[in-house]
Amino acid sequence: MALAKRIIPCMDIDAGRVVKGVKFESIRDAGDPVEIARRYDAAGADELCFLDITASSDERAALVHVVEQVAAEVFIPLTVGGGIRSVDDVRTMLNAGADKVSINTAAVHEPELVRRAAEWVGSQCIVVAIDAKQVGEDPARWEVFTHGGRRATGLDAVEWARRMVALGAGELLLTSMDRDGTKAGFDNPLTRAVSDAVSVPVIASGGVGTLQHLCDGVTEGHADAVLAASIFHFAEYTIAEAKAEMARQRIPVRPVPDAVIESAHD
Amino acid sequence: MGTIAVVDYGMGNLRSVAKALEHVAPKGARVRITDRADDITGAERVVFPGQGAARDCMRAIDAHGLREPLLEAARTRPFFGMCMGLQVLLAHSEENGGTDCLGLFQGTVRAFPRDLHDGHGRRLKIPHMGWNSVHRTRAHPLWNGIAETACFYFVHGYHAAPEEPDVVAGTTDYGRRFCSVLADANLFACQFHPEKSSRDGLRLLKNFVEWSP
Numbered sequence: 110m111a112l113a114k115r116i117i118p119c120m121d122i123d124a125g126r127v128v129k130g131v132k133f134e135s136i137r138d139a140g141d142p143v144e145i146a147r148r149y150d151a152a153g154a155d156e157l158c159f160l161d162i163t164a165s166s167d168e169r170a171a172l173v174h175v176v177e178q179v180a181a182e183v184f185i186p187l188t189v190g191g192g193i194r195s196v197d198d199v200r201t202m203l204n205a206g207a208d209k210v211s212i213n214t215a216a217v218h219e220p221e222l223v224r225r226a227a228e229w230v231g232s233q234c235i236v237v238a239i240d241a242k243q244v245g246e247d248p249a250r251w252e253v254f255t256h257g258g259r260r261a262t263g264l265d266a267v268e269w270a271r272r273m274v275a276l277g278a279g280e281l282l283l284t285s286m287d288r289d290g291t292k293a294g295f296d297n298p299l300t301r302a303v304s305d306a307v308s309v310p311v312i313a314s315g316g317v318g319t320l321q322h323l324c325d326g327v328t329e330g331h332a333d334a335v336l337a338a339s340i341f342h343f344a345e346y347t348i349a350e351a352k353a354e355m356a357r358q359r360i361p362v363r364p365v366p367d368a369v370i371e372s373a374h375d
Numbered sequence: 376m377g378t379i380a381v382v383d384y385g386m387g388n389l390r391s392v393a394k395a396l397e398h399v400a401p402k403g404a405r406v407r408i409t410d411r412a413d414d415i416t417g418a419e420r421v422v423f424p425g426q427g428a429a430r431d432c433m434r435a436i437d438a439h440g441l442r443e444p445l446l447e448a449a450r451t452r453p454f455f456g457m458c459m460g461l462q463v464l465l466a467h468s469e470e471n472g473g474t475d476c477l478g479l480f481q482g483t484v485r486a487f488p489r490d491l492h493d494g495h496g497r498r499l500k501i502p503h504m505g506w507n508s509v510h511r512t513r514a515h516p517l518w519n520g521i522a523e524t525a526c527f528y529f530v531h532g533y534h535a536a537p538e539e540p541d542v543v544a545g546t547t548d549y550g551r552r553f554c555s556v557l558a559d560a561n562l563f564a565c566q567f568h569p570e571k572s573s574r575d576g577l578r579l580l581k582n583f584v585e586w587s588p
Contacts (some may be wrong), residue, residue: 110526
């Protein structure tokens with residue numbers, strides 16, 4: 110088999126709890142990150158992403174505790190992002206058990222942070238998250254935004270991606286702010302422009318509503334991994350269904366455990 | 376049950392490795408993260424992880440006085456190398472402009488070339504990051520209960536190229552075919568991260584902690 114394209118469920122964490130509800134059958138506590146992470150691992154998720162949306166810094170410590178608990182029980186890669194501002198923040202998350210730390214706004218304010226963090230902990234642990242919006246049609250152009258898509262930076266997304274990789278980013282998490290929450294599919298031209306421009310893996314994010322969208326992210330967007338939230342959280346589709354569809358379209362995926370397939374046929 | 380020593384020479388976080396071993400270790404076994412030579416010498420089993428660059432790893436091994444205890448353990452007791460803990464078992468690495476390593480096996484650690492392409496002509500990303508399968512070139516007790524189709528989690532920009540074909544126990548394809556598992560008598564080493572490879576990785580570790588070579 111070739112290297113599998115990864116499926117990454119993403120959870121928003123507020124004060125140590127998963128928010129925007131996860132609706133698994135028979136789950137005891139829909140807000141418990143450990144239980145949800147365990148479920149996704151058992152279901153065949155290739156990696157997990159926690160995005161901290163906690164507003165108050167007092168509650169940020171809760172995230173560290175969550176990461177510690179999940180890493181002690183769930184043995185697949187874990188990326189943690191949201192509010193990372195310093196090399197110390199990066200280290201705190203890695204020491205808690207995260208495998209990769211995602212830097213977003215702080216990279217725009219201080220690009221050197223990416224270089225310092227990569228030098229200290231290795232590029233393989235540093236993900237740069239890029240939120241982009243289309244600003245030109247012909248030729249297509251995308252601009253980097255911060256603050257949840259509200260603040261323009263004037264930076265060209267493809268150029269920014271190249272610069273972040275040159276500084277030491279080991280992976281890029283690319284979110285289309287035009288598509289995020291729309292369920293209209295990834296912005297595949299954006300994903301493709303960035304993925305083809307850099308040597309490191311690119312995770313496509315923003316807009317997944319169907320299994321075909323996941324496939325398109327790989328085949329049209331050239332993504333190395335696809336990130337989704339609501340279609341998995343609300344049990345619209347299972348990870349097994351997503352992988353079955355990707356495999357049908359000849360996209361290499363890591364097989365889900367047999368037990369998961371069997372229980373799906375019950 | 377004796378102690379399982381997880382060798383800590385300052386190259387990366389070993390918490391996940393230790394937690395995964397604790398998860399599968401039999402009752403009474405003790406998992407100890409250690410940078411002390413006498414802990415390695417006294418352990419029943421030795422797990423040798425590692426990440427980062429080859430030169431930093433070799434310097435850290437020597438700074439902690441761990442070269443001889445590691446070589447002794449690798450020759451005599453159940454020994455599991457992971458990722459960089461596989462690469463530095465070879466004689467030499469191309470990384471950092473050339474780094475001499477432990478030399479337990481003849482051969483060189485080579486960089487993936489930048490111009491590798493997949494079947495569709497697309498340039499392959501470096502590092503090789505994600506889940507890939509392992510083609511077993513021979514049977515080994517550590518694969519017990521693990522399907523041939525199992526995938527494991529890899530993150531690396533360099534790969535081992537041992538000279539002696541007999542020590543290669545598994546290969547993986549990424550633009551080229553490389554040695555992803557080395558095995559020799561009481562030693563087993565893999566390029567992937569079993570502690571991040573879900574059920575199959577845990578099963579591999581379980582087989583290791585129960586292994587009597």
